[in-house]
Amino acid sequence: xxxxxxxxxxxxxxxxxxxxxxxxxxxxxxxxxxxxxxxxxxxxxxxxxxxxxxxxxxxxxxxxxxxxxxxxxxxxxxxxxxxxxxxxxxxxxxxxxxxxxxxxxxxxxxxxxxxxxxxxxxxxxxxxxxxxxxxxxxxxxxxxxxxxxxxxxxxxxxxxxxxxxxxxxxxxxxxxxxxxxxxxxxxxxxxxxxxxxxxxxxxxxxxxxxxxxxxxxxxxxxxxxxxxxxxxxxxxxxxxxxxxxxxxxxxxxxxxxxxxxxxxxxxxxxxxxxxxxxxxxxxxxxxxxxxxxxxxxxxxxxxxxxxxxxxxxxxxxxxxxxxxxxxxxxxxxxxxxxxxxxxxxxxxxxxxxxxxxxxxxxxxxxxxxxxxxxxxxxxxxxxxxxxxxxxxxxxxxxxxxxxxxxxxxxxxxxxxxxxxxxxxxxxxxxxxxxxxxxxxxxxxxxxxxxxxxxxxxxxxxxxxxxxxxxxxxxxxxxxxxxxxxxxxxxxxxxxxxxxxxxxxxxxxxxxxxxxxxxxxxxxxxxxxxxxxxxxxxxxxxxxxxxxxxxxxxxxxxxxxxxxxxxxxxxxxxxxxx
Ligand code: ATP
Numbered sequence: 001x002x003x004x005x006x007x008x009x010x011x012x013x014x015x016x017x018x019x020x021x022x023x024x025x026x027x028x029x030x031x032x033x034x035x036x037x038x039x040x041x042x043x044x045x046x047x048x049x050x051x052x053x054x055x056x057x058x059x060x061x062x063x064x065x066x067x068x069x070x071x072x073x074x075x076x077x078x079x080x081x082x083x084x085x086x087x088x089x090x091x092x093x094x095x096x097x098x099x100x101x102x103x104x105x106x107x108x109x110x111x112x113x114x115x116x117x118x119x120x121x122x123x124x125x126x127x128x129x130x131x132x133x134x135x136x137x138x139x140x141x142x143x144x145x146x147x148x149x150x151x152x153x154x155x156x157x158x159x160x161x162x163x164x165x166x167x168x169x170x171x172x173x174x175x176x177x178x179x180x181x182x183x184x185x186x187x188x189x190x191x192x193x194x195x196x197x198x199x200x201x202x203x204x205x206x207x208x209x210x211x212x213x214x215x216x217x218x219x220x221x222x223x224x225x226x227x228x229x230x231x232x233x234x235x236x237x238x239x240x241x242x243x244x245x246x247x248x249x250x251x252x253x254x255x256x257x258x259x260x261x262x263x264x265x266x267x268x269x270x271x272x273x274x275x276x277x278x279x280x281x282x283x284x285x286x287x288x289x290x291x292x293x294x295x296x297x298x299x300x301x302x303x304x305x306x307x308x309x310x311x312x313x314x315x316x317x318x319x320x321x322x323x324x325x326x327x328x329x330x331x332x333x334x335x336x337x338x339x340x341x342x343x344x345x346x347x348x349x350x351x352x353x354x355x356x357x358x359x360x361x362x363x364x365x366x367x368x369x370x371x372x373x374x375x376x377x378x379x380x381x382x383x384x385x386x387x388x389x390x391x392x393x394x395x396x397x398x399x400x401x402x403x404x405x406x407x408x409x410x411x412x413x414x415x416x417x418x419x420x421x422x423x424x425x426x427x428x429x430x431x432x433x434x435x436x437x438x439x440x441x442x443x444x445x446x447x448x449x450x451x452x453x454x455x456x457x458x459x460x461x462x463x464x465x466x467x468x469x470x471x472x473x474x475x476x477x478x479x480x481x482x483x484x485x486x487x488x489x490x491x492x493x494x495x496x497x498x499x500x501x502x503x504x505x506x507x508x509x510x511x512x513x514x515x516x517x518x519x520x521x522x523x524x525x526x527x528x529x530x531x532x533x534x535x536x537x538x539x540x541x542x543x544x545x546x547x548x549x550x551x552x553x554x555x556x557x558x559x560x561x562x563x564x565x566x567x568x569x570x571x572x573x574x575x576x577x
Contacts, residue, residue, distance in 0.1 A: 003303050006310060010090055014083040021079035022138070024072040029142040031069025033150060035062060036280030040154070044273030076139065084134060088127040095119050095312055103319040104384040108344070112203075113196025118312050121191045122305040125184075129302025133295045140288035140295070147281040147288075154278050155261070155270050162256045162282070169249055173293055176242045177300050183235040184301030188308060190228040197224050239297045246293045250286040257282055319383055321403050328402035331395040331410055333360035333491045333522030335381070340390035342380060350376050351545045353390070358538065360491075363523045365533035367563065368542035374526045377542070378494045381524070382411040394492070412490035412521075414514070416497040417474075418481035425454055426461040428480055432487035440487060448483035449513040450476070475506030482513045493523040500528055530567050539563065 011018060038058055046054050095118055107115075151159045201208060201217050208217055261275040335358040342351040351373050358364045366374040379385055380392060383399055392399045399407055420428050429441050429450075436444075441461075445451045453476055457463040465471065472480075478498060485493065495514060499507045511532065518525075527533045534553045541549035541556070541563045549561050556563040 003306055003310070007087070007306060010087045011083060013090075014086055017079050018083050021076050021083065024076035024079065025139055025142055027072040028069050028076055029139060029146060031065050031072070032143050033146045033281070033284070034065045036147075036277050036284060037150060038062065039280055040271070040273040040277035042273070043276050044271045080134070080138070084127070088123060091126060091309060092119060092123045095123065095309055098313050098315070101317050102315060103317065104379070105318055105344070106315065111196045111200075113194075113199035114192045116199060117188075117192035117195045118309060121195065122188055122308050125188060125302050125305035126309065129299050129305075133298045133302070136291055137295045137299070140291050144285050144288040144292070147285045151278055151281045154274050154281075155264070158257065158261050158264065158270070158278060161260050162253050169246065173242070173246070173296060176238060176293075177296050180235065180238050180242075180297045181300035181304050183231065183238055185304035185307070186231040187228070187235055187301065188305050190224070190231040193224045194221075194228055197221050235297075235301070239294065242293050242297065246289060247286070250289060254279070254282055254286070319386060319404065322401060325401060325403045328394065328397060328399075328406040328410060331491045333362075334358070334393075334395050335492060335522055335524075336393040337377070337380075338391045338393060340377075340380065340387050340392060342376060342385065342388045344376075344385070349388075349545065351380075354542075354545070354547055356538075356540055356547060356550065358522050358524070360522055361520055362537040363518055363525060363533075363535070365536035365539045366524060366526045366542060367528075367530060367533065367539060367566065368548075369566075372542040373545045374542055375496055376545075378413075378496055378524055378526060381492070381494060382408050382413070409488075410490050411492045411494065412485040412488050413494045413496065414478070414481050414485055414498040414517075416500055418477045420465045420477060420480065422465065424459075424462050424464055425457065425480065428465060429483045429487060432484035433489070436487050441483075444486040445480075445483040447486050447513065447516050448479045449509050450479035450483050453479070473506070475502050475510055478502065478510045479513055482510070482517055486517055491521055493518060493521045495523060495525045495527075497526055497528065499532065530563075530570055541566075 038061070042055070042058060045051070046058065099115065099119070148159075148163075151163075197217075197220055201221070208214060257275075257279055261270070261278060264270050265272050265275050337354050337356050340351055340354040341349060343349045354373075354377065356364070366377055368374055376385075380387055381399075383404055386400065394407070394410075421431065426441060429445055430436060432444070433440075442451065445454060454461055454463075457472075481498075495518075498514060499510050502510055525533055525536060533539065537552065538550065539552060539556055540547050541561070543562060549556055549559060549563050551559065557567065
């Protein structure tokens with residue numbers, strides 16, 4: 001019921017159209033119940049009196065009524081579908097907007113395919129329900145009610161006798177409805193699993209081929225595909241049982257009418273015309289009942305999808321602007337971590353009391369063994385996650401007291417692997433600052449050592465980059481990422497292993513661009529290859545979530561601690577090569 005109410009809220013803005021649609025439904029359904037009504041007069045008067053003129057008039061009126069019914073039927077279908085489609089579009093938009101607002105923790109916890117399924121499969125299921133089924137439900141529901149009223153009017157005793165069992169039928173439908181809904185939710189989950197496997201295999205095509213795991217993936221897909229088949233067949237079994245059962249009940253009802261009504265006619269309690277009309281109504285409502293039972297099944301299935309959609313809409317937005325958040329003014333780049341502790345999951349502390357300072361223009365390197373928490377430190381700065389305790393201060397402002405947008409505008413990130421969007425090279429660079437001019441884009445790509453290779457591409461800046469930009473090399477991709485960052489012109493920069501995936505030659509060109517990018521900005525550099533951060537102003541050595549050493553290269557070498565140890569291992573390996 002709550003679900004229905006929530007769905008109905010989305011209909012609010014389209015009240016007028018819905019009202020008009022309701023009016024059209026009324027007229028169209030009125031047309032449907034006109035025929036049985038007129039039959040009574042045909043049988044009792046016209047046929048009894050053999051009045052040919054009246055017969056002509058009545059035949060003409062039937063044609064007219066059906067023409068009018070057709071016109072209003074069109075209006076009703078059009079308007080109802082308009083409202084339904086709009087509601088679906090609004091819901092889809094709301095889900096997408098919500099996905100944009102959800103924090104990284106949501107994306108860590110959910111598979112990409114599952115998330116995609118919310119916006120595609122689940123909203124589509126809602127669409128079928130809203131557009132097709134609700135239209136049908138309202139029309140058939142109206143015909144049902146009007147026919148019942150007509151039957152009660154014709155002979156209430158006959159009605160009570162034949163439809164006394166009706167409440168039991170409703171209970172039966174309700175019982176089935178619940179099971180169908182559960183089964184519908186299984187179908188949606190199974191469909192999401194298929195999308196998920198599909199998404200994973202498409203995005204990991206290279207890995208699958210290199211490990212020759214095509215058959216393995218086919219098996220995995222087959223399993224999900226069969227799960228989906230079973231979930232669908234369960235649904236079919238339920239709805240296939242429901243329909244004939246209801247038809248059987250309907251047939252028994254008709255038999256009862258013929259038997260009991262026939263006796264009443266013979267006894268002279270009602271006219272033959274009334275019985276024929278009553279019977280026509282009864283047959284007339286078997287259609288709505290049949291359709292309603294199917295529609296109810298579909299709607300239950302859609303409600304399961306609606307539940308999933310609303311579950312997403314109800315997720316808490318963990319990272320939000322504080323009520324009194326102000327704009328972070330243009331910063332100089334003073335960054336201070338004060339007793340910062342953090343955990344992704346409540347019981348697994350990752351950072352423990354991390355403290356350090358970075359002054360404007362400084363290059364701060366984060367080093368340490370894998371899993372020490374380097375990337376985590378970097379993720380806290382743009383507030384991808386909030387600290388569990390402690391504070392992060394930029395130019396004297398706690399980052400939780402300023403708006404997320406103004407903070408993130410001033411923090412640039414060059415990640416290890418750059419995601420490029422489908423679109424031209426130009427658009428991909430422009431992503432850094434949407435209102436940049438052509439000259440600024442060119443200047444940025446020149447500074448990023450990217451201009452020359454871009455000019456050599458088939459269409460220069462207008463070259464389309466495919467999914468994830470697979471048609472250009474890793475080094476070229478990084479240079480586009482750097483151009484993006486230069487265009488964004490942030491005061492604070494995070495370079496998260498930006499050159500680690502590159503070969504030495506490519507690394508030299510990218511490093512050269514990075515050096516230019518870092519000038520005048522507070523930069524945090526995460527690097528495994530310690531040779532790349534030798535010149536950093538400050539090196540923070542992390543181990544198991546703690547800062548264990550701090551200083552420049554020479555100081556740390558003198559100290560002969562973890563840094564010196566890591567450096568010597570790398571140096572030795574390099575010499576050995
Ligand atoms: P590497 O050098 O291998 O990239 P790192 O020093 O950058 O490692 P982090 O990526 O910060 O380390 O990870 C620190 C710890 O946090 C690891 O134990 C890791 O398993 C855990 N971790 C990282 N990301 C998440 C996440 N999204 N959810 C839960 N735990 C995470």
